[in-house]
Amino acid sequence: MMFNMNPIPARYLTHVLNAFPNPPIITEKLRQSLILGLEVARQEDIYAFDDSLMLGLIAARSVVIPVLDSADVDITAYARRLRDHISGHDRNTESPFRDEYNALKRKNKNDPGAATQAYRNLQIAQALARARELPAIDTACFLKAIFSNGFNSDRQIDDATSQYLATTPVIDEIENVLHGRVRCSGRTKLSTIADHLNDEFIFLGNVFEQLSPFVRNLSSFERIENAIRFAKNVEPFIESSRLLLLPGSRGLHFREFDYANTYACRDEHELAGCKINTCSGAGLISWRDVEAFEFLINRDNVSEWDIQQFLERRPGFLLGNQRN
């Protein structure tokens, strides 16, 4: 499906962002997600924003969604303001969902409220379906920091995650799984790492699973499923599998990155916005090993044999990112 990617006017985005009582960390990638999510909504003629809609729209544009905590952010209020603001724009054409809406009204003639809710769900599903067909952006979204308290830019979050990744326990755990798990294809299946390292506190699920059965039964979801299958089919063409790395309150969570872009995340029992990073699992070297190597080559009585032994045990020093 062709999709018009003209960005929505910046003032729409400003309205959304201004609606947050405590301004969230607006990274550039979050900004992109919001812009694209809102653009999808605009093109789908959706103005009845609420948290589930924003969640879905942003999820459809992002690898990991920023979780909008309704306790902190009155989504409905800003949605109303946004709707009021843009109500004068592009409303000349009749809604493409009008026929479905009328059908729902007839079906639910004794319960107009149910019809309205069903209509809104229909809109959401349609918007999600279209948004889902857009290519995934390796995005980072961040609204409520747990692990990354005090960060205010992509760069800071990247730096902190990198430093955490370079710590010995994380490297050791990846290394332990990598060793001896070479597939016939020659590539180490990183899902084995993810299976090994996922813990009970992380929740990563398809956001559509959280929608109502009514929405899930819509035919539009066939299109979504097709899009998901497409994303999975694309994966083998990517040179190397990658891991999702999600900062959590007790450290990083791991999962295989499957190039689908609809995930929600939960850290322990609390919803949390998070920064996503991906890594191939190759070329990770701990500072402990770096220091050990430096100590070794500077040792007075070091022999070629010692160095060879060291490098054989830690092939990442020679192979770097080539190993996978």
Next chain:
Amino acid sequence: MRVYRNYFDDAGRRRLFHQKYGFEAFRPAITVVIGRSSDYLDEIERIEIEDEYRNLKLLTYDDILLRAKQLAVMV
């Protein structure tokens, strides 16, 4: 080094290598890891040595250390 490089010309060896290490190898680039950076007079000397032997790359232990430090902070 030539013998090592030609080792992978044989399909059977390539298959065995693949089974053991999981990746294909054919006509590999040859890298010799030797010495410290201070062992060379200057970079020109290294280039001259590499230039004399086609497909050869020289790496010192300091080069490896530097690369490892870069990888250790890279996701």
